Amino acid sequence: MPSQSKRFLGRLSSLKAFIIAPLVFLLLLGAVFAYSGLWPPMVVIESKSMQHADESSIGTIDTGDIVVVKKITSTNEVITYLDAVPTGHTTYGALGDVIVYYKSGMSKPIIHRAMCNLVYNTTGGGFDIPALANVPSSMWSVTGDEKRWWNVDxxxxxxxxxxxxxxxxxxxxxxxxxxKSPNYGGTPHGGLITMGDYNWYEGADGTYMGKYDQKWISTVKEPVKDEWLVGKARGELPWFGLLKLYATGTAPSYTPRNSVVDLIASIAAIVLLPIILDIILDLMKRRGVHLFGKNKVKDEGSDKRDPPE
Structure with missing residues (x-):
């Protein structure tokens, strides 16, 4: 019986890494959900519209990354690119917050950077853009109207x-x-102008031009409303979203090659490290080395009986 018990404990010890890992994962997932306020609390990045290069890098949003999304309900909770110019607030390698939004009719939510917040001026019929008052004058201009930040057309x-x-x-x-067209079916409103960091093209004169959503995405011809907001991006788990993309056959041809290599290396480390650590601890225990307690040294004279009187 003692030998069977030892064998059982030995098997349990070898399996504990595989038991602890799922428990830790569930605890982390619960903590992320509590922070996010959304389910699922994360999104997998399926395009390269937020990349800063053809290869991925930690700190930017790349194809195959997993991003935590924190729930928001108002554009007032968003720091736009223009808002961040005087403060230097940066996320994912550029000024301003990255938001996730979804409008009915879209095939999937969009995760892009908030560039500026427009406030519809009901009196003048244009847009107020208060953030322009706090950025250098050389940073902006208005064509077809007076250069001012209020009631801009x-x-x-x-x-x-x-x-x-x-x-x-x-x-x-x-x-x-x-x-304002008869076919719109609503009233003019303000909201966020959004753009992917990678969404630009080179003009005929060599100038790099940004491709913002409200012009280049057919389902988004107006500023992003409060009710479209899902959340803002916070944090990044690089590469691991590729598991979903490959499993569903949706991994694009432009998936960064270094992300694939990093994913394989990460999985190998996750699988092998607990096993290696368990082997090392077992060997140390056999040699009488205990990391979390005093080493037990046998007293050579402790088993000797006192001589008879």
Missing amino acids: GVLELYDIGYQKVTLSIDLTAMLDYM
């Missing part, structure tokens, strides 16, 4: 935006005309 141009230093030309007139 025309085209707002922002210069040296993002990691690529693009020019972002936001056609406010087109958005206002769309929302």
Whole structure:
């Protein structure tokens, strides 16, 4: 019986790494959910619209990354790119917050950077953009209207935006005309202008031009409303979202090769490290070395009987 008990304990010891790991995972998932306020609390990045290069890097949002999303319900909870110019607030390698939003009719939510917040001016019929009052005058201009931050119409141009230093030309007139048209079915409103960090092109004159959602995505022709907001991105688990993309056959051809290599290396480390650690601890125990207690040294004279009187 003692030998059977020892064998059972030995097997249990060898399996404990595989028992502890799922428990730790569940605890971490619960903590992330409590922080996020959403279920699921994370999204897998399926495109390269937020990358800063063809290869992935920690600190930016790349294809195959998993990003935690913290629930928000108002644009007032978002620090836009323009808001962050005087403060330096940075997320994922550029100024401002990255948000997740979803509008009915979209195939899936979009995760892009909030560039600026427009407030519809019901009196003048244009947009107020208060953040412009706090950025350098050389950073922006208005075409087709007076240069001011309130009741703006025309085209707002922002210069040296993002990691690529693009020019972002936001056609406010087109958005206002769309929302004031008889076919719109609503009233004009303000909201967020959004853009993916990687969404730019080189113009005929060599200028890099930003491709913002409200012009380049057919289902988003107006500023992002409060009710479309899902949350803002917080944190990053690189590479592991590739497991889902490959399992579902949706991994794009432009998936960063270094992400695939890093994923394989990470999985190997997760599987092998607990086993190696358990073997090392077992060997140390056999040699009488105890990390979490005093080493037991046998007293050579402790088993000797006292001589008879």
